[in-house]
Amino acid sequence: INTIDEYWYWLENSFVSNIRAQEWYNGDIPQYLNGFLNDKSNRLIGWATMRQLRIKSGLCSDRRVISICEDSYSxxxxxxxxxxxxxxxxxxxxxxxxxxxxxxxxxxxxxxxxTYTYVGEFGRYRGGGYVYEFRGRLSDMKTNLSALHELDWIDEKTRAVFIQLTLYNPSVELLTSVTLLAEFLPTGGIYTTARFEPINFYSNLLFSFYF
Structure with a gap:
């Protein structure tokens, strides 16, 4: 992903469809998989969120060249x-x-x-921001993403977009906190990273009980 358009394409054509269980390979409707991802193995705890951090527009020191400066996030x-x-x-x-x-x-x-402060490759980002929650039916989420795209929710003042979700895999009794970060650089590039933090809830609970 190198441009804003490519990021939107990934959101609208890949990510959003995969946070809901879709039909099986043979066309059968998935049963008893409400809340599961499309991998049919991991269940979403709560809902996924997309949080944006933006910068203010500042006047350039030499307005004869350009009237608006787009700086790095701080x-x-x-x-x-x-x-x-x-x-x-x-x-x-x-x-x-x-x-x-x-x-x-x-x-x-x-x-x-x-939420809390997060350190990326190109900035230290506060826990606040402008948030969209992936809640409701898949068709509604797709409609909302299309509307956000048309409204330029991500633009030249965007400096970071976090997608955060918590998953539970019942087969291995494992909770995983997932953070997908896209950092939007003033030069126009996009740098993406992913962080997966597994938590074995039951082993921690058992340890606390015996301790």
Whole structure:
């Protein structure tokens, strides 16, 4: 993934379809797999979230060249304002958006989200941000992603997008915390990383009991 368009393509054509169990290879409908991923092995605990961190637009020192500068992310230039869909301050009366879309343009703090600071390859990112939750039917999530794409939810001021989810594999009794991070560089490139943190809940519980 090297561009914003490629990231959207991955979101809309790969990621979102795989967080719900789809038909089996022979076309049979999956039964008793509500909440499972498309691998039919891991169950989603709660729901996946997509959180964006953005920067403010700053005036360049030499405005004869360009009037707006796009800097790297820092704790001092993070955008935290509330916006209407499309990153505007004006209400569009003719358009009706779902609550999920409206919420995705409203900043939430780390305390509200119960999240923490995360260190990436190109920045140290706060736990707040603009959040979209992958909740509801697959068709609704696809519709919402298309709307966010059309509204330029990811644009030149985006500096990081986190996709976070927690999985449970009942076969091996293993919980896994998954973080997929895409860092959007001021030069236009995108750097992606993934972190998987397994937790064997039952062995930890047994250890605590005997200890």
């Amino acid at each position: 704790l001092f230039n993070e955008e935290t304002k509330l916006f209407q869909p499309g990153w505007t301050n004006e209400t569009i009366e003719d358009e009706v958006y779902s609550s999920s879309i409206i919420k995705a343009f409203n900043y939430s703090t780390s305390d509200e989200l119960d």
